[in-house]
Amino acid sequence: MDIQQLKEDVMQYSKTIGIDKIGFTSPDVFTQLKERLRVQQALGYQSGFEKGTIEERTEPKLHVPEAKSIISIALAYPSKLKGAPRSKKGERRGIFCRASWGEDYHNVLNDRLNKLASYLQERYPELRWRSMVDTGELSDRAVAERAGIGFVGKHTNLITEEFGSYVYLGEMITNIPFPSDELVEDSCGDCTICVDACPTGALVQGNQLNAQKCIAFLTQTKGFLPDQYRSVIGNRLYGCDTCQTVCPKNKKKDFHLHQEMEPEPEKVKPLLTPLLSISNRQFKETYGQMSGSWRGKKPIQRNAILALAHFKEESAVDELTRLMFEDPRPVIRGTAAWALGKIGVASSEEVIRKARATERDEDVRAEMEKGLALLNESSH
Template identity: 65%
Template sequence: MTLAQLKDELIAYSKTIGVDKIGFASADPFAELKNRLLTQQQLGYQSGFEESDIEKRVYPEKLLQGARTIISIALAYPSKMSNSPRNTKEERRGIFCRASWGKDYHDILRDRLKKLEIFLKERAPEAKTISMVDTGELSDRAVAERAGIGWSGKNCATITPEFGSYVYLGELVTTLPFEPDTPMIEQCGSCTKCIDACPTGALVQGGQLDSNKCIAFLTQTKDFLPDQYRKKLGNRLYGCDTCQQVCPENKGKDFHNHPEMEPDPEIAKPKLIPLLTISNREFKERFGHISGSWRGKKPIQRNAIIALAHFKDQQALPILADLLKKDPRPVIRGTAAWAIGVIGSIEEKRLLDEVKNTEKDDKVLREIDKGLNIMEYKE
């Protein structure tokens, strides 16, 4: 069997296992990417979640000796939810971003990549392979662009002609020298809708993101959310879809090709108040299967408190008061104090004054003062 025949067979097989798009790229160094990553590092724009060794991110040979080809795959995920629950005054709800709907995409893509590896090894036993999804060393977007899957948009997402940017990406590095596909060039043109719509100005310019300002990153942090971003958060619990929602390339794009990606409406848009008292076990049982749970319940609860402040939900005050007085976690106590200041009135001012006399944590005390200052401003 020739490599050309094996490539055709692999492409055909990929469709039978639920791969929506597949492309082949050379495993040559990503020289241009290296320069961009160094610039990001110098500017302090990295999130800290990336692979810290830039050499591993741009030299596939460092990950697999003799690497010749990188196979990129894309799976389309839904952009719309059927039976989406209403966010009402009586029942305020938060929202997980679309990339966290359904089963954790890392598991889904690893399953597809494993099947592709087995398929290759059965037909070319001498081949060496290594695969990765998202948390691997390589840049999924750089690989997908080189493999002709899509182009790197100004919103820093991979945009495919077929599915827009609503795709999960993964890659398989192999020693087999397949014929590479044609890379896809950038097609955003003069459009700047994503840059203009970014809630925090995290999109510095087309294709450049300051991760530390990005709401998708901020929702995953575990410390106090900086003051300037709290109003920007809205009711987001995990992630942010704004730059995808405004993209013209995503208009009308909504694919339901994979049952395991379908969201449970009560998980994707959960009621906010019950989240505040959920136990670790309950959180794992309800949310453990989605990618948005990977940082644990504390960031989600902190974001839920901020969302309740965004809605000025009076119904939340008793629980917020309880969290302020009893929760062992300073971030939750402090965020609750701030939210009480946003929502509450004179009665809650007495509560903040009372707790201020017993609270020992300096950061929580600062949040209590913020809450009191907000109340004074309202008066």
């Protein structure tokens, strides 16, 4: 079989099923990545969401022993929200990052990869394959970079010439010996805008991220948010786009190529206060199709409370008071008590003291103390 011809056919076919960019590379061990991952692990910079061992993350043949190539795909997503509702006093809104706009991208990319696999199966009956999107062991970025889709910028996102870094990535390991594509040259130069703009200093230096400090990671945690990050999270409910929005390579990049990725303004920029009383069922019905819902409603609600505190939204005081007294989850009760202190309505002092009198959880009581201290500060 003419493999070069098959490769060209696959490239043509990929356009017809909504793949914006495709590249091919070898299944060799990602030796540089392996070294980098060891360093990240030793420094404690990993998020904990990573799947598999370092070997499983850098050795494609552990997943498909007869692997001869990896196909990398990229789909561009929108960066501008059309018809975005305004956030104003009394009607404050939160924001989901762009990677959570529209339908869960894992489903969208898996759909494209499955179509690609069916096409290949017809042309190459002895096909062996395995595909991954984000939650698989392999690093989508490392594969895409080696497959010539783009280069990894200092913000650790893959940058493509056409779409900037606003792309979702996925890959398929195959036993077809496709020839590899050429690498794209890194063109960040000495620009450090993303490193300088990171709100928490999570970009330790170009190409090195401390995931433990990254807002995108912090918004997905389920415990109390560490104090030092509460004032910088702003109104982010899920994820963070700062390093991408400041990147010069993303200037004027906004693509609306896939209907599934189109954001619904009310979902991706929702009113904050109603989120605090949403039921599990309502949450699933409203947000279940979005990638930002994967950790459930608790982190989103905690972040919504922090956002209301950020805005010092007095209209939320009654709802926050209710949560502090009634919510069964310590993280929500405690964060609500802290937020009441941050908002700074004088009458909250008596309310927090009253709740503290019956509160059994030590962590929640500690948050109540912080709330009282904040009230004390604001009254002087």
